[in-house]
Amino acid sequence: MATTARAGWPRVPCLLTTVASGWFLSSPVLGHMGPPRPCLVAGSILALSAFMLFYKPAQRRGWGTLTVLTSTVALLLGAGAIPPAILGVTGGVTAAMWNEDRSR
Numbered sequence: 001m002a003t004t005a006r007a008g009w010p011r012v013p014c015l016l017t018t019v020a021s022g023w024f025l026s027s028p029v030l031g032h033m034g035p036p037r038p039c040l041v042a043g044s045i046l047a048l049s050a051f052m053l054f055y056k057p058a059q060r061r062g063w064g065t066l067t068v069l070t071s072t073v074a075l076l077l078g079a080g081a082i083p084p085a086i087l088g089v090t091g092g093v094t095a096a097m098w099n100e101d102r103s104r
Helices: 012-030 036-055 057-076 082-097
Strands: none
Touching: 012 036, 012 057, 012 082, 036 057, 036 082, 057 082
């Protein structure tokens, strides 16, 4: 049985980043957060990061760092969303700090 590149890779960082991106992307439509531009930009970047975290786990440190920076900047620029920013930061830190040796 062949092993895949994602063997032992947890899906938690991908899930947290996906939830955060969906929350940011849906906020302008639902009208419950700040201005739409920061939300749409942050949501798009987080969706790309979640996709790349899942399909390119070898590059997890870079995509995790991008996730943390995007979530923090979106919160500071007035996206007005504390829960998705916390989810994005948690997912990004988990992805960046994941160690393959501990997964076995």
